[in-house]
Amino acid sequence: MATSITVKIIIGLLALLLVVRLLGKKELAQITPLDFVYLLILGGLLEDAVYDDMVSIWQVLYTIGLWAILIYIVELIVRRFDKTRTLIKGKPSVIINDGELDTKVLKENKLESEQLRTMLRQQGIFSIKEVKYGILESSGQLSVMRNEQTSAVTAEMLSITPHEEALSHLLVDEGRIQKQALKFINKDEQWLLSLLAEKGYQDINKIYYAEWSEADGLILRGVKK
Template identity: 40%
Template structure:
């Protein structure tokens, strides 16, 4: 069997993979819910360029790289332009849209954003709001997500509202992940492996490899979760 086609495909996929990874690093990383329409189109085009090039035997690997890096360069330039010139952000990234104002739905804005009531309710439910009557303001973000400000009588009371004393906010720090001790995190908390070993033994655990996840929180102490280790 001729393995040259497989070797050629392996080389093209590997180069394409690392080229896309490099472009992603250059233009910055965003979470899925932060992706703007421009980012979405760019991702589709990059994937299409790579896919077509891989399955087109007449396309050389140099053409793949040129197409990827040219498109990546254009994306990089646009990112820099939007960072430097505020007025360009509206065109490339879009503007947030107030679709509920002072408790009333702006139907003109809703129509402009091509949303119906069912879609609006679905977006609100994603924010744990199950009735439009609870909403004072709702803003549709350029990414398609929604930000909600509830009416005062439906909002959760704060510690200040209840005249409660302010508590220190502590950040949880992972100490063990998939059976491996995170020594840098352990040291940043002011502990060492001897302290951790004593803590584990107090929970009847002989070895960190038995621990799926463990975290330290200054105001609550050590939390340990045993379970199957992902290897």
């Protein structure tokens, strides 16, 4: 029993190394959803085989070999036929285009506004106004090009007093007022509606994304005409 488990685990380790080599020299962040499925299913196959006495070592070898061949064939097809790349591995999506939030693309990728804000914060960006282009890669990572106004030029270099920054808060998400965010900044719905009215917006349902900060006030994106 112990010998069988040991051999199966060793074979499993070699198989995982083989799969990683087949995927090519990628970092974990570059692995696509399809690549992840490869590894997940292979891991499940090995987990079931290791502790099942009814599964022989040869059956494990056959399963791993067949799975590796299928992976190789799919990768070969993707490399040889460009049209299959998008179908199998997906394609990058432009979420923010020239400073404008594309709500249609956001919904197509099943991405919520707060998820987008989290991805931006992970890159040191705390307001959508800092972004000129935001591209959701096929791996699920967000690539960002900052606005020229927020590029890395220090105030000391220009001998000026820098613009004061403040944390932004998402107040409207897909046409819905975020009451918790309003409570956090000690404001109410009437205050928000008055602020929107000053900018010429009476219908809250037409506003997809609205954030507010002490420094920049209200910033709207994805507003329906």
